[in-house]
Structures are given as C-alpha cells and as structure tokens.
Amino acid sequence: MSDRIFGLFGLALAGFYFWATSIIPDSFMVDVVGPRAFPYIVGTVLAICSLYILLRPDAEPDWPSLRNFIEIIFATAVMFLYAWALSRIGFVIATVFATFYLTWRLGSKPLGALITGVATSAGIYVVFHLILGLSLAKGPLGF
Amino acid sequence: MDIFSNLADGFAVAFTAKHLLLALLGCFLGTLMGALPGLGPANGVAILIPIAFTLGLGPVASLILLTSVYYGAMYGGRISSILLNIPGDEPAMMTCLDGYPMAQQGKAGEALALSGIASFVGSFFATWGLVLIAPQLVKIALLFGPAEYFALFTMAFATLGGVTASNQAKSALAAALGLGIAMIGSDSQTGSERFTFGHIHLYDGIDFLIAIVGLFAISEVLIFIEHHRGGSAAQSGAAKIGKLMPDFRTLTRSYGTMIRSTIIGFLSGVLPGAGASLGSFLSYSVEKNTLDREGKTFGKGDPRGIIAPECGNNAAAGGALVPMLSLGVPGSGTTAVLLAVLLQLNITPGPLLFRNNPDIVWGLIAALFIANFMLLALNLPMVGLFTRVLLVPTRILMPVVAMISFVGIYGLTGSTFDVMLMVGFGFAGWLLRKLGIPLVPVILGILLGNEMEVNMRRALQISDGDWSILLGSPLAIGIWAIAVAGFVLPIFFGKKVKKQMQAEHSEEEVEEVVKGGD
Numbered sequence: 001m002s003d004r005i006f007g008l009f010g011l012a013l014a015g016f017y018f019w020a021t022s023i024i025p026d027s028f029m030v031d032v033v034g035p036r037a038f039p040y041i042v043g044t045v046l047a048i049c050s051l052y053i054l055l056r057p058d059a060e061p062d063w064p065s066l067r068n069f070i071e072i073i074f075a076t077a078v079m080f081l082y083a084w085a086l087s088r089i090g091f092v093i094a095t096v097f098a099t100f101y102l103t104w105r106l107g108s109k110p111l112g113a114l115i116t117g118v119a120t121s122a123g124i125y126v127v128f129h130l131i132l133g134l135s136l137a138k139g140p141l142g143f
Numbered sequence: 144m145d146i147f148s149n150l151a152d153g154f155a156v157a158f159t160a161k162h163l164l165l166a167l168l169g170c171f172l173g174t175l176m177g178a179l180p181g182l183g184p185a186n187g188v189a190i191l192i193p194i195a196f197t198l199g200l201g202p203v204a205s206l207i208l209l210t211s212v213y214y215g216a217m218y219g220g221r222i223s224s225i226l227l228n229i230p231g232d233e234p235a236m237m238t239c240l241d242g243y244p245m246a247q248q249g250k251a252g253e254a255l256a257l258s259g260i261a262s263f264v265g266s267f268f269a270t271w272g273l274v275l276i277a278p279q280l281v282k283i284a285l286l287f288g289p290a291e292y293f294a295l296f297t298m299a300f301a302t303l304g305g306v307t308a309s310n311q312a313k314s315a316l317a318a319a320l321g322l323g324i325a326m327i328g329s330d331s332q333t334g335s336e337r338f339t340f341g342h343i344h345l346y347d348g349i350d351f352l353i354a355i356v357g358l359f360a361i362s363e364v365l366i367f368i369e370h371h372r373g374g375s376a377a378q379s380g381a382a383k384i385g386k387l388m389p390d391f392r393t394l395t396r397s398y399g400t401m402i403r404s405t406i407i408g409f410l411s412g413v414l415p416g417a418g419a420s421l422g423s424f425l426s427y428s429v430e431k432n433t434l435d436r437e438g439k440t441f442g443k444g445d446p447r448g449i450i451a452p453e454c455g456n457n458a459a460a461g462g463a464l465v466p467m468l469s470l471g472v473p474g475s476g477t478t479a480v481l482l483a484v485l486l487q488l489n490i491t492p493g494p495l496l497f498r499n500n501p502d503i504v505w506g507l508i509a510a511l512f513i514a515n516f517m518l519l520a521l522n523l524p525m526v527g528l529f530t531r532v533l534l535v536p537t538r539i540l541m542p543v544v545a546m547i548s549f550v551g552i553y554g555l556t557g558s559t560f561d562v563m564l565m566v567g568f569g570f571a572g573w574l575l576r577k578l579g580i581p582l583v584p585v586i587l588g589i590l591l592g593n594e595m596e597v598n599m600r601r602a603l604q605i606s607d608g609d610w611s612i613l614l615g616s617p618l619a620i621g622i623w624a625i626a627v628a629g630f631v632l633p634i635f636f637g638k639k640v641k642k643q644m645q646a647e648h649s650e651e652e653v654e655e656v657v658k659g660g661d
Contacts, residue, residue, distance in 0.1 A: 031604055075368045
C-alpha cells in the first residue's frame with residue numbers, strides 16, 4: 001500500500017515536473033537542445049519508475065507506531081525551529097535547547113539532558129568558534 | 144619512471160607539518176567514526192566537508208584531512224564488529240562472522256591486531272594499485288568525448304545499486320530525483336531560470352552539501368529517535384580486549400589469504416557497481432570456499448575469516464578511488480561524498496586533474512600512504528582508546544552529530560533558509576529510507592546532474608541535433624552495454640546474491656544495511 005501511494009505521489013511529481021519544465025523561458029542564448037530537453041528526460045524516467053512502483057509494489061515497510069511517528073515529526077519540527085531561531089537568539093542559547101530536546105527524547109533524564117545541552121553548546125562554541133575561528137550565529141547577546 | 148618522480152613530488156607536498164597533523168587528525172576522527180555504529184564513512188566525511196571548507200583549508204589540506212577520515216573509517220568499522228557483533232559500518236559486516244566468536248573466546252585483542260594488520264596490507268597495496276592503474280585509465284579517458292561521458296554517467300547510475308540491488312525501479316527513481324534537483328537554478332548553457340519560481344534562494348541551485356548532510360546525517364538522527372536507541376553500544380565489560388599481540392605464526396600462515404583478498408577487494412573497488420561491501424563479501428566467500436569447504440572453522444573464530452574481509456574492504460576503499468579520480472565517476476556512497484569534496488573545492492576530477500594539478504593528485508596519494516602508516520600505529524597499540532568510545536551512549540552522541548552538522552552548514556551558507564532546507568532533506572531522507580529507496584543515487588544525481596546534462600548538450604551540439612551521436616562510437620556503445628548489463632543483471636541475480644549474504648549473516652542488519660547503501 002505504501003508503495004502504491006508513493007507511486008501515485010511520484011506520478012504527480014513527474015506531472016508537476018513536466019509542467020514546470022514546459023514553462024522554462026528561453027533566453028537570448030540558444031543551443032541546439034535547449035534548456036528543456038534534459039529535464040523532460042528526467043521527468044520521463046521519474047514517471048516510468050513511479051508507474052512501475054505503483055503497479056508492482058514491494059512488501060509493506062515496517063512503519064513506526066503512531067507514537068514513534070509523532071516523535072519523528074516533533075524532532076523534525078524542533079530542528080526546523082532551531083534553524084529559525086539560530087539567527088534570532090544566537091547559537092549558544094538555541095543549541096542548549098535543541099540538544100536538550102534531542103538528548104531527552106533519546107532517553108536521558110531531563111536534568112542529564114540539560115547538562116548535556118549546556119556542555120555541547122559550550123563545547124562546540126569553544127572548539128569551533130574560539131579555537132578554530134568558525135563564525136557561528138550571533139544573537140542579541142553577542143553569542 | 145614517471146610515476147615515481149610524480150610520487151616523490153607528492154611526498155614533498157604531503158610532508159609538511161600542517162599536512163601531517165591534518166592526516167593524523169583525519170585518521171583519528173575517521174577511526175572514531177568508523178567504530179561508532181551509525182556514523183559510517185559517508186556520514187563522517189559529509190559532516191566534515193563544510194567545516195573543512197569554512198575553516199579555509201586549501202584544496203590539498205582539505206583533501207588530505209577528508210581522505211584520511213575515509214581510510215580511517217574503513218579501519219574503524221571492524222572494532223565494533225569484533226567486540227559487539229555490530230558492524231560499525233556496512234563493509235565491516237563480514238568481519239562480525241569470525242571476529243565476534245574470537246572475542247567470545249577471549250581473543251579480542253588478537254582479532255583486533257590481526258584485522259588491523261590485514262587492513263593495512265589491503266589498503267597499502269590498493270594504494271599502490273591506485274598509483275599504477277589510475278594514470279593508465281587517464282590515458283583511456285583522454286579518448287572520451289561528450290557522448291562517451293554522457294554514457295559513462297548513465298553507467299554510473301545504472302550500476303550503482305550493484306548486484307545486491309533489490310528493486311531497480313527504486314534505484315532509478317532515486318537517480319531521477321537527484322538529477323531533477325540538480326536542474327534547479329539557472330541553466331549553465333543559456334542562463335534560463337529553471338524551477339526557481341522566482342524564489343531568490345533557488346537561483347544558484349541547491350547546494351549539494353546541504354542535501355548530503357541532510358540526507359545522511361540528519362536522517363540518521365531521526366532513525367535513532369524512531370527506535371529510541373539511546374543506550375551505549377557497549378556494556379562496560381565488553382570493552383575488555385585481552386592481549387594485543389598478533390600471533391606471528393598465524394600471520395605467516397595466512398599470506399595467501401591476504402594476497403587473494405587484496406586482489407579481489409581492489410578489483411571490486413575499481414569495477415562499477417561493486418564497492419567495499421561486495422569486496423569484503425567476495426573475499427570472505429572465496430577464502431571460505433578454498434580453505435574450509437566443510438565449514439569446520441570459518442564462522443567459529445578462524446583468524447583467516449577476519450583477515451579476508453578486512454583486507455578486502457580496505458583494498459576496495461583504495462580501488463574505489465581509481466574511477467573517482469581518473470574519470471570523476473564514483474562507484475559508491477562514500478566515494479560520491481569524496482567527489483563532493485572535490486567539487487566543493489572547484490576541482491573537476493578526470494584526466495585534466497592529472498595534467499593540470501599533479502600536485503593535488505600526487506599529494507593526495509602520498510597522504511594516503513602516510514595515513515596508512517599512521518592508522519597502523521593508531522590501531523595497534525591504541526586500539527583500547529577507540530574501544531572506550533563505544534561506551535559513549537548514543538543519546539549524547541547523536542545530538543552532538545546533529546549540532547555539528549548545523550554548525551557546518553550554517554557556517555558555509557549563513558542562511559536560515561539553507562539550514563531549514565537541510566532539515567527538510569533529513570526528513571525526506573528518513574521517509575525514502577523507510578520506503579526502501581536508496582539515498583546514494585539521489586546524492587550522485589545532485590552531484591553529477593549538471594555535468595551529465597552539459598555533456599549531452601555538447602554531444603548534440605557537435606552532431607547538430609542528431610541523437611544517434613550518443614551511440615556514435617564503439618567506445619560509447621561498449622559503455623552503454625555495460626550500463627544495460629549492470630542495470631538488468633541484478634534483476635535476475637540480485638535476490639540470489641543477497642540471499643547468500645543473508646545466509647552467512649542471518650541478522651536483520653543485512654536488510655537495513657543493504658537499503659542504506661554504502
């Protein structure tokens with residue numbers, strides 16, 4: 001079933017890709033093939049493979065339970081949020097929280113996770129910024 | 144001899160304090176990453192590329208650091224195979240078979256020492272193979288025109304899954320996804336905007352490093368979260384290794400094993416679609432069939448059962464550099480990541496690299512020799528240090544890995560959009576892995592997409608739009624034939640080979656590992 005859904009998704013993606021290819025504007029420079037030929041080939045391969053997967057699906061993969069799936073979604077969301085927060089509150093604070101969350105969800109006790117968060121954040125700051133001179137995201141506090 | 148004077152120049156490049164230090168650091172980090180389950184060579188190198196680049200290391204220095212990591216990871220993979228029966232990376236899978244039984248008999252130290260020496264032998268001679276064969280392949284590559292290159296890239300995709308590919312439609316789909324992503328941005332030939340939808344972040348295309356780090360490192364973190372694998376890989380008792388001295392009689396008795404395994408491994412590294420995992424699998428099977436037909440000692444702690452796969456996979460790691468450096472076509476996930484290193488440094492591998500930048504090529508090769516000796520030194524007396532790393536719980540390790548990935552990508556691009564894109568790739572990578580769609584073709588597609596298209600367009604430019612030029616020379620037809628064979632044969636034989644691998648190692652890791660690619 002999963003493969004059939006993915007096959008449908010692939011077909012839709014291929015359709016979208018064809019449409020997006022068809023609207024690629026020509027420029028004043030031209031070559032024999034033009035900018036659309038190769039994307040059309042890629043789209044065709046995508047469509048054929050999706051059709052095959054749709055018609056001949058593999059055995060069902062083992063999906064995580066709903067609870068674990070929510071874990072994945074949350075972890076992804078936290079990382080998105082981290083990316084957004086980096087340039088706003090700075091590397092050090094954002095990293096403490098992101099590391100805390102991931103460590104906690106991987107099974108540390110909250111206090112241990114917080115210590116790991118602080119240690120990771122400070123460790124990376126010292127090694128990569130102070131010693132190696134890499135530029136990290138700066139927040140309003142300057143770190 | 145031309146080669147030797149080149150090599151001497153290479154050693155002159157590599158023998159500076161800075162480069163030696165970087166090689167040592169790379170070997171150390173590589174062994175560490177190889178030893179830790181969940182952080183293979185591809186992951187390790189991927190995370191370090193943006194950091195090496197942001198630190199402003201020059202091309203030679205970055206390459207020395209990152210290829211030392213690559214060689215180091217190949218050494219490190221055996222440690223957890225032997226001590227814990229968990230392969231540290233995919234090619235080390237076969238080392239579990241005899242390594243773990245030896246460890247259970249209290250001979251862990253001996254197994255580690257023997258496998259360290261075997262790794263050294265395999266990669267030392269494979270590096271010589273690289274020295275001797277790569278320049279010859281370059282001479283052939285000089286005959287290639289755009290049509291042949293286009294065929295060659297197609298062949299790389301067709302054979303990437305190797306003989307163990309379970310579903311070729313999924314491999315091809317993965318390649319198409321990668322190629323499709325590579326098309327985003329302005330067209331290199333005419334300047335037309337493609338698939339950008341007026342979004343300014345997309346004008347330059349999607350940086351392949353963002354995709355690589357997202358697909359490999361971030362998706363790995365998500366896999367760990369899904370399974371709540373937060374504990375440490377080893378219990379504190381398991382890191383006991385006993386005496387470290389290799390038994391010299393065993394060593395002298397097994398020189399035949401070493402020679403055979405090195406040759407088999409090297410060839411599987413060079414040939415398209417084989418790679419290190421197949422190298423170690425073939426070496427092990429051949430040794431088992433020649434030395435132990437009745438199955439009396441192999442699989443029960445025979446030292447030769449460790450020497451064979453370790454020689455094989457390290458030789459394959461060296462062999463895989465041959466097509467990567469001389470043709471620019473990687474044959475496995477890890478070498479694809481090394482290709483990313485070159486592209487990031489604006490170095491186009493292939494014949495021109497050997498002609499225009501001999502200092503880079505030969506400096507790199509000299510560094511590989513040096514790294515090999517360093518690795519031998521690191522892995523014999525200091526192996527206890529690395530076994531202790533296995534005690535670090537992954538609930539601490541994986542978040543650190545994630546944060547370092549973020550640091551690297553943010554340092555490289557300084558853009559919130561790109562960092563979010565990386566997380567997006569991470570989630571997509573997790574989903575694709577679940578669906579059994581290999582990630583390596585996606586990466587390779589993103590890396591090679593533009594080059595592939597440019598070669599196709601150049602060929603058609605030459606023929607003034609006649610598509611038959613793509614099959615216009617015997618060389619091109621030969622490459623297409625290999626591509627078709629490489630794509631079609633696994634459909635008939637793939638299941639059989641995989642079944643054999645599983646019979647040897649009847650744990651679910653095979654499935655997991657084969658899905659993940661090397």
